[in-house]
Amino acid sequence: MATEDARYRQSSQYRLWSFSPSHLQSLREKTSSLAISHISNRLRASSPPVDPLPDFLTPADEAMLLNFYIVDLLRAAQFCDLPSEIQATAAIFFRRFYVTNSLMTYPPRALTMTCIFFACKAEGLYYRLQKFADKFPGITSEEVLAAEYVLCQGLRFAFDVRHPYRALEGAIMELRRLGDFDETRLGRAHQRTRDILKFSPLLTDAYFHYTPSQVMFGALSIADEGLLQRLLSDAFSGQSESSKNQVLETVQGCRAMLEKELPEKRTTYWDASGSKETMKPLNKKLKKCRDPDRVDLVALQKARREQGLQKTKAKVAIKEDGDVFGASIGTSKDDEREAKRRRVTGGGDMFGPPL
Amino acid sequence: MSRKPVTGGSTVVKLPTGPTTALPSDICPVCKRVRYLNTDMEFLINPECYHPMCSNCVNNIFKSGPAQCPYATCIKTLRHRGFRSAFFGDLAVEREVDIRRRVAAAYNMVEDDFETLRDYNNYLQDVEDLNFDLISGGDEERRAAEQKLLHREQEFREEIERNKRRGREAELTRQKRDAADAEATRQRRLEEQREEARARAEEGTINAEVMEALARGEAGSAAEIQTRIVAQNRARVAAISGAHFPSLVDTAARNISNTLSIRGLKTKKISDEEEDLSKPYDPFAGLGPALEPSRYKLRDAYPNTWLEPAKTNDDHRVPGYSISEYVARAMFDAFAGLGVNIADEKKDVARGPGTAMAADAAATNRVTGRMDVDDVF
Numbered sequence: 001m002a003t004e005d006a007r008y009r010q011s012s013q014y015r016l017w018s019f020s021p022s023h024l025q026s027l028r029e030k031t032s033s034l035a036i037s038h039i040s041n042r043l044r045a046s047s048p049p050v051d052p053l054p055d056f057l058t059p060a061d062e063a064m065l066l067n068f069y070i071v072d073l074l075r076a077a078q079f080c081d082l083p084s085e086i087q088a089t090a091a092i093f094f095r096r097f098y099v100t101n102s103l104m105t106y107p108p109r110a111l112t113m114t115c116i117f118f119a120c121k122a123e124g125l126y127y128r129l130q131k132f133a134d135k136f137p138g139i140t141s142e143e144v145l146a147a148e149y150v151l152c153q154g155l156r157f158a159f160d161v162r163h164p165y166r167a168l169e170g171a172i173m174e175l176r177r178l179g180d181f182d183e184t185r186l187g188r189a190h191q192r193t194r195d196i197l198k199f200s201p202l203l204t205d206a207y208f209h210y211t212p213s214q215v216m217f218g219a220l221s222i223a224d225e226g227l228l229q230r231l232l233s234d235a236f237s238g239q240s241e242s243s244k245n246q247v248l249e250t251v252q253g254c255r256a257m258l259e260k261e262l263p264e265k266r267t268t269y270w271d272a273s274g275s276k277e278t279m280k281p282l283n284k285k286l287k288k289c290r291d292p293d294r295v296d297l298v299a300l301q302k303a304r305r306e307q308g309l310q311k312t313k314a315k316v317a318i319k320e321d322g323d324v325f326g327a328s329i330g331t332s333k334d335d336e337r338e339a340k341r342r343r344v345t346g347g348g349d350m351f352g353p354p355l
Numbered sequence: 356m357s358r359k360p361v362t363g364g365s366t367v368v369k370l371p372t373g374p375t376t377a378l379p380s381d382i383c384p385v386c387k388r389v390r391y392l393n394t395d396m397e398f399l400i401n402p403e404c405y406h407p408m409c410s411n412c413v414n415n416i417f418k419s420g421p422a423q424c425p426y427a428t429c430i431k432t433l434r435h436r437g438f439r440s441a442f443f444g445d446l447a448v449e450r451e452v453d454i455r456r457r458v459a460a461a462y463n464m465v466e467d468d469f470e471t472l473r474d475y476n477n478y479l480q481d482v483e484d485l486n487f488d489l490i491s492g493g494d495e496e497r498r499a500a501e502q503k504l505l506h507r508e509q510e511f512r513e514e515i516e517r518n519k520r521r522g523r524e525a526e527l528t529r530q531k532r533d534a535a536d537a538e539a540t541r542q543r544r545l546e547e548q549r550e551e552a553r554a555r556a557e558e559g560t561i562n563a564e565v566m567e568a569l570a571r572g573e574a575g576s577a578a579e580i581q582t583r584i585v586a587q588n589r590a591r592v593a594a595i596s597g598a599h600f601p602s603l604v605d606t607a608a609r610n611i612s613n614t615l616s617i618r619g620l621k622t623k624k625i626s627d628e629e630e631d632l633s634k635p636y637d638p639f640a641g642l643g644p645a646l647e648p649s650r651y652k653l654r655d656a657y658p659n660t661w662l663e664p665a666k667t668n669d670d671h672r673v674p675g676y677s678i679s680e681y682v683a684r685a686m687f688d689a690f691a692g693l694g695v696n697i698a699d700e701k702k703d704v705a706r707g708p709g710t711a712m713a714a715d716a717a718a719t720n721r722v723t724g725r726m727d728v729d730d731v732f
Contacts, residue, residue, distance in 0.1 A: 169685045
């Protein structure tokens, strides 16, 4: 067992955010069905009941919309002059969030801003909130912050995203050290791989199904297959042929996935009018079937905060009464603790209930 | 008058038999004179028989030539020359020391003469046995030991002489070394004193200058004048206090070779516990091999034009940017998790807690009521 693999298995990316393809698919389907049942219940219960329920988004629709919004997010991040690692972190946050949440539940437009802003925080880059909000017309700082906690919950508080960028630098350094290839070939491969890594893995599920080094090698094999072979033969020099072939197979799978979204497609996505045209019907559809409770995240956040304040105020009052003579310390505290305990044992999942 | 010898001629005496072996303090056992009347009375012994008597008796009896010991039953013939005052109050100790001195003179080998430490220890044991026999053995043992000692003294005279000479030489060199050490220490102390005196004198001149300046009524407050003059002379003061520093360091270095030359210290055996402590501190507590890369070998340097500026650029250098750290991370990233097959390894976690809960919630339709999703706990 390679020590590097053992160390990678400790990461939250492996423990919480790596899925087999079937698992990821079932997760998305479940999220979608849950959201649909929730929203339809809600619509039916509203005061003038929405009688013919709107057409809900299918998981395939959601996947298309998701990519559309991720491109949107990348463009916004580039507009802010963020480093590519932070752009990628933001995109991956967005992607992870919408694994367990549906686009219909939380409005994606607000979440893109929150993801970018929060990725800056997670990667240790200070961006002033006001400055950030001012960059985008029609966005207020409250809107940026409103979904932040929900986002954290959706990410299961795992803020560490392992990217393949540094891995690529390492691989190129190793290749250059070997000295078997001339500089122009290496430089070209380096450039091309970096281009691919900045785009393709973010628009596919590569981060969920492959480790960063596999993603990097997949991209490298698109750019220059010979370099990949050289590196792998070096890395697995002392090991059996089968283990190397297994890795090669995984890398090829990753390559196939990345090839679906090569950076050449970026222009088609980038071309706002074209992509907006194709997305228009979907966006319209989304607008109809949104969760009415969560359209305005700012108001929701405010309501929750007020609710929380009232709750704590009530608690304080009880405490004061009880604590005057220190006689009945037990009762109120016990109630509190009991409630907490009930919630904890009932919750089961440490990261909160399904959304 | 003369008594017959009871035992054969012995070179090592038995102690006088009596109630005590202590030197008398007041009354001479021979002439019964009392110290009260003779304040300068002194008791002498002869290492032939260790019978104490006052100096008056010694003069009276032995002045005219050798005579028998005045003690009853003692048959030793003593000479005036052999008398001396006892060093120890207890004559048994006096005798033991004499015997030991004689034995040590005969058996004067040192450790270097032996092949192994064990041989030397055996030799020491034998010598000590001989000592014991002579000092407190029975008649038979004492006689045998005496024979041995005499034999040694006669047969090995040359060797003994040689050893003695050698010992003297070693003693001489040791004394010389000690003297040199003492001299060096004295010199160092003197130099320190001289430097101190010079520094003090310099300080005095500076203070005088300050006073003069104050008396002249220069511009500025007294404190200002003082700081100015001190600053002017600071270089001089620093030169003085620094000047004797190298010489100090020099002599210290020279002395170390002399004073710290304690020879013969055996290398100590270190117990397991101490051995653990003596190892360098390992932050990974022995986990080191588990962190060693297996797919690549981390080199000291990789050709990378991007990293070149970081080596010389102050923006990177001064805050402590470590290129090797970056290289280690990059290489680790490049090969970490290469053998992880997520599709296989995550197959059996398809029903993780999150999904199970979601399924439950969907079944019971409980989600609609849960507004406070923020409340994790």
